[in-house]
Amino acid sequence: MSYSPRQQKAQAAKLWHLATRDMRTLQEEDEDCISLQSPPLWKVSSLANARTLLELLPGEREGLVIHDGAHRRVKLKRAEYVLMHMEANGCSNPDYSWVARAGGHAARSLPVDRLCLAVWLRREAEELLAYYPEHRARYQQIVRALESRAFRAEGWMPTDARAREGARFAHEPRLWAAISMLVV
Numbered sequence: 001m002s003y004s005p006r007q008q009k010a011q012a013a014k015l016w017h018l019a020t021r022d023m024r025t026l027q028e029e030d031e032d033c034i035s036l037q038s039p040p041l042w043k044v045s046s047l048a049n050a051r052t053l054l055e056l057l058p059g060e061r062e063g064l065v066i067h068d069g070a071h072r073r074v075k076l077k078r079a080e081y082v083l084m085h086m087e088a089n090g091c092s093n094p095d096y097s098w099v100a101r102a103g104g105h106a107a108r109s110l111p112v113d114r115l116c117l118a119v120w121l122r123r124e125a126e127e128l129l130a131y132y133p134e135h136r137a138r139y140q141q142i143v144r145a146l147e148s149r150a151f152r153a154e155g156w157m158p159t160d161a162r163a164r165e166g167a168r169f170a171h172e173p174r175l176w177a178a179i180s181m182l183v184v
Contacts, residue, residue: 018065039065050076113179116142121162121169145182146175154178 017036020029044050047066054064054076063077110118116139119128125143129136151157156178163170 019067047076054078112138113142113182114176117146117172117176117179120146121172121175142179142182145179151178 015036016039017034018039020034021027022029042053044053044066050064050066054061055078061078062081063075066074066076112135115128115132116135119125119139120143125139128139145151146157146161156175158171158174161171161175
């Protein structure tokens with residue numbers, strides 16, 4: 001079977017306004033006061049309806065952002081987009097990296113030090129600090145410990161700290177054990 005990509009004229013880049021968030025309360029604002037174009041909106045009543053809509057939309061769309069009345073979001077990606085992303089990044093396994101904002105329940109139920117380790121491993125500091133600014137000081141302490149010479153000298157920090165075993169970080173349990181002993 002041979003594959004020949006379709007040639008398409010590239011569309012002009014656009015900046016879309018998805019939402020406005022009050023950075024004091026971290027709540028989304030219902031009224032938008034930004035003068036950027038918003039993406040089209042559709043009302044769907046189920047995930048199955050959203051999947052059907054996504055498949056019927058024209059063009060090479062990445063996916064949809066599903067947004068409910070409580071301002072929770074889920075990104076629904078086209079399978080073709082995910083496969084193309086994996087191919088472009090030399091990855092044969094999907095990357096199930098946890099993201100702070102998408103893991104809202106996990107972020108509220110994990111111990112803060114465990115959350116900080118998860119964020120550090122996944123390089124998601126900006127996400128954490130945007131949505132949980134109250135954890136900034138503790139996150140910085142955990143990062144200083146993780147990246148310290150003492151942590152490495154004691155043998156806690158492997159040279160390949162972010163190595164993966166499929167979707168998991170191979171050294172995450174070991175790093176968590178080390179961090180859980182810290183008193184900083």
